Amino acid sequence: MRKIDLTSFIVATNDTVRSINRRIILDLIRTRQPVSRADLARLSGLQRSTISLITEQLLTEKWITQGALGHLPRGRKPRFLHLNVESTRIVGVNVRPTNTTIALANLNAQFIAHESFPTNADADVFIEDLTRRLQAFIKLYPDVYFEGIGVSMPGRVDSVSKKLVFAPNLGWGDVDLQTPLERATGLLVEIENAANACALAEIWFDRRSDGIQDLIAVTVSEGIGTGIISNGQLMRGARGVAGEFGHVSINETGPLCKCGNRGCWEVYASNTAAINDYVNVTSGAGSKRQNKQFECDKPSFDDILHLSEQGDAKAVETIERMGHYLGIGLAMLTSGMAPSMIVLIGEVTRAWKKIEPIIKNVLDTRLQKPALLTRIVPAEDNLQPRLRGSVALILQKHFGAPLTA
Amino acid sequence: MRKIDLTSFIVATNDTVRSINRRIILDLIRTRQPVSRADLARLSGLQRSTISLITEQLLTEKWITQGALGHLPRGRKPRFLHLNVESTRIVGVNVRPTNTTIALANLNAQFIAHESFPTNADADVFIEDLTRRLQAFIKLYPDVYFEGIGVSMPGRVDSVSKKLVFAPNLGWGDVDLQTPLERATGLLVEIENAANACALAEIWFDRRSDGIQDLIAVTVSEGIGTGIISNGQLMRGARGVAGEFGHVSINETGPLCKCGNRGCWEVYASNTAAINDYVNVTSGAGSKRQNKQFECDKPSFDDILHLSEQGDAKAVETIERMGHYLGIGLAMLTSGMAPSMIVLIGEVTRAWKKIEPIIKNVLDTRLQKPALLTRIVPAEDNLQPRLRGSVALILQKHFGAPLTA
DNA sequence: TAAAATTTGTTTGAGGTGCGAATTATATGT
DNA sequence: ACATATAATTCGCACCTCAAACAAATTTTA
Numbered sequence: 125m126r127k128i129d130l131t132s133f134i135v136a137t138n139d140t141v142r143s144i145n146r147r148i149i150l151d152l153i154r155t156r157q158p159v160s161r162a163d164l165a166r167l168s169g170l171q172r173s174t175i176s177l178i179t180e181q182l183l184t185e186k187w188i189t190q191g192a193l194g195h196l197p198r199g200r201k202p203r204f205l206h207l208n209v210e211s212t213r214i215v216g217v218n219v220r221p222t223n224t225t226i227a228l229a230n231l232n233a234q235f236i237a238h239e240s241f242p243t244n245a246d247a248d249v250f251i252e253d254l255t256r257r258l259q260a261f262i263k264l265y266p267d268v269y270f271e272g273i274g275v276s277m278p279g280r281v282d283s284v285s286k287k288l289v290f291a292p293n294l295g296w297g298d299v300d301l302q303t304p305l306e307r308a309t310g311l312l313v314e315i316e317n318a319a320n321a322c323a324l325a326e327i328w329f330d331r332r333s334d335g336i337q338d339l340i341a342v343t344v345s346e347g348i349g350t351g352i353i354s355n356g357q358l359m360r361g362a363r364g365v366a367g368e369f370g371h372v373s374i375n376e377t378g379p380l381c382k383c384g385n386r387g388c389w390e391v392y393a394s395n396t397a398a399i400n401d402y403v404n405v406t407s408g409a410g411s412k413r414q415n416k417q418f419e420c421d422k423p424s425f426d427d428i429l430h431l432s433e434q435g436d437a438k439a440v441e442t443i444e445r446m447g448h449y450l451g452i453g454l455a456m457l458t459s460g461m462a463p464s465m466i467v468l469i470g471e472v473t474r475a476w477k478k479i480e481p482i483i484k485n486v487l488d489t490r491l492q493k494p495a496l497l498t499r500i501v502p503a504e505d506n507l508q509p510r511l512r513g514s515v516a517l518i519l520q521k522h523f524g525a526p527l528t529a
Numbered sequence: 530m531r532k533i534d535l536t537s538f539i540v541a542t543n544d545t546v547r548s549i550n551r552r553i554i555l556d557l558i559r560t561r562q563p564v565s566r567a568d569l570a571r572l573s574g575l576q577r578s579t580i581s582l583i584t585e586q587l588l589t590e591k592w593i594t595q596g597a598l599g600h601l602p603r604g605r606k607p608r609f610l611h612l613n614v615e616s617t618r619i620v621g622v623n624v625r626p627t628n629t630t631i632a633l634a635n636l637n638a639q640f641i642a643h644e645s646f647p648t649n650a651d652a653d654v655f656i657e658d659l660t661r662r663l664q665a666f667i668k669l670y671p672d673v674y675f676e677g678i679g680v681s682m683p684g685r686v687d688s689v690s691k692k693l694v695f696a697p698n699l700g701w702g703d704v705d706l707q708t709p710l711e712r713a714t715g716l717l718v719e720i721e722n723a724a725n726a727c728a729l730a731e732i733w734f735d736r737r738s739d740g741i742q743d744l745i746a747v748t749v750s751e752g753i754g755t756g757i758i759s760n761g762q763l764m765r766g767a768r769g770v771a772g773e774f775g776h777v778s779i780n781e782t783g784p785l786c787k788c789g790n791r792g793c794w795e796v797y798a799s800n801t802a803a804i805n806d807y808v809n810v811t812s813g814a815g816s817k818r819q820n821k822q823f824e825c826d827k828p829s830f831d832d833i834l835h836l837s838e839q840g841d842a843k844a845v846e847t848i849e850r851m852g853h854y855l856g857i858g859l860a861m862l863t864s865g866m867a868p869s870m871i872v873l874i875g876e877v878t879r880a881w882k883k884i885e886p887i888i889k890n891v892l893d894t895r896l897q898k899p900a901l902l903t904r905i906v907p908a909e910d911n912l913q914p915r916l917r918g919s920v921a922l923i924l925q926k927h928f929g930a931p932l933t934a
Numbered sequence: 935t936a937a938a939a940t941t942t943g944t945t946t947g948a949g950g951t952g953c954g955a956a957t958t959a960t961a962t963g964t
Numbered sequence: 965a966c967a968t969a970t971a972a973t974t975c976g977c978a979c980c981t982c983a984a985a986c987a988a989a990t991t992t993t994a
Contacts, residue, residue: 125929127761128556131740136549138979144541144934151533199941200989335536338766354764356532361743361867362902369865385895460774462766490790497767524530525934529549543950604970605960
């Protein structure tokens, strides 16, 4: 049950009914395809006559197509319906501190084309770069209809002003990306934080989230971000800045974080933390020795992963320590929000076999039994959750529950 | 935008439209009364003809009443409509470890009658006690219509099995309260965690939450509980166990909590923590002295509040320490979820003037500017937020947004 | 081979809902 | 008395889902 927001509600009209049922049918086709009209009637509880009308509408609007006939032991054979995944395209943009990717996706968030370019450190220059490249990108496909452009950003986006706020990894001020992009392309543009985008990607495109309405995505890279989905909706909080669990302190007197707080979770469990740990901290046997050779020439997180796979004791210790602190933070999320699933995203999932038992151990010793209903799973990093999330941003406009009341 | 849960969705029919608009109108009357039909048309954007039909329905169902005529400089005078707060009653039940209260409320969550009795330590005996008392209580009012019974509990309630889970302060196992109460009274019964109930009370009955859809209630008593409202909805998580931020560790190597974890927030910032602190820890000048006289005869938290009001140095120090640790936890909630408002509930709010600057200071030094959009306010303890929350549990069935899609 | 049975999908009329224009009701000012 | 203004209702229309009847397609059975 939701409280009606009397400062911004939406009354129902006759087409509200159709809008609701249409989206249910469309989503049923998306996930259950191939599926017949009779199946849809059984799955939805709507009358077959209603299904006929709705599917007719969806067919004329090219959202779905008719396929082959099905086989049944008796009676008239059903005509299968399919989601018309190629009828329209969505542009996904993934902005990261060093690189930005533009990709063309179908409705299944499968990518047809990619392109990458360095992210300019200056916000204004970057915006000019991006708009030019997007315009050129779109021109390459004169015959396709674009549903919109989804952008995932390493920062929080104010849901009111649409401006970027709190993006320490970019160092940009209050930047408005949406307006210039919409103006330049004439398309719907949605900007969202990367962790939020990943959470959307998981709930919209990952079969493991079937039947789940409460989910947290944890992105582990330079820092740690969290995207929270509660009751099937993104938790944005006041002005869209919810989800900074990476900057929650797990040690009041810990080292200073660049956010100004002390002992933030990401100071202990991010890739950056692991690199610092590998360089500075005691290794193997117990002797505290400084690694002068690494001090100026730090290894990358990939290096550490590689070394640990090869059995390097110090790298193994670093990964184990990282696993431990990931567990500490995940215990916080589990206690506090008890999602049905937490999805971990980042290079560290390549070491899942190593860190899973460590995380599990931390949670087992720190949590009550009921909290252990939360499944913790890794995301496949090569599926590009950030990009798929930016596709989900646009997709949900058509496949999500409409706003009512 | 919400993802449709394809395992349990609700299709729309024609009366879905009426249900949505009816609830909007009903809630507008509730909050804006006295209000005319023409006002409602302007406020809602619905046609005056539609408003007439809906209000007629609400009048015949006695949800609203017609009042006096309004005054206008020109034209026909409007007929004011009012919420019929006395037409129906809601029973609120507040179960606490030592005492249980039953109360009769009108639709404004104002209480007409109270009764209290000791909470039996044995769950089965308690249930028998409560059902008997509820039956007798209801019999006292043979002429009133009861909308239902809302129960707030010091524990988490599994939203699937409806059973109590995780109630360390009661020490009961998997108890099902709902079924026996519904059977005994024939009324709708809703059970909810106390912190969740408080959050509902704040969002439904506190004018400070007008226009707010993201709010956290923090109950500080023997332990610390949190009730989280995101997008106007209670965050229940998997099986209803979300909200145990009181058992999130703020110090990995801190003292053992009775939940099994170490250094939980409530080990530092609950009333119990303050009592232990007052008894055990160093006072004023710096000399560490044991208070033998208190060891067997601990003061109550009320005693400490009283002493600190009178200027007792040790009590003041205890309250200040408590304020500091409350701030630490509130910083976690603010970073992580960025609600528009956090409401603090508990005896400690009586010392609000003392602790507010301490809390504010902790947040200022630990949080980024955007997170500081969160207002932190105390709830009036004498308004009985737990009981009002149990009323809200039933109220929202009629005044909340209906489930669609 | 023809009729019965079964299942899919469409057509049709009834009932509900909001919209918008017209109408009725009630007030003030000139 | 009349114009003007505002409130509230009435009425025809368009849209929606429902339920039952109907049409289409296929297998089983006599």
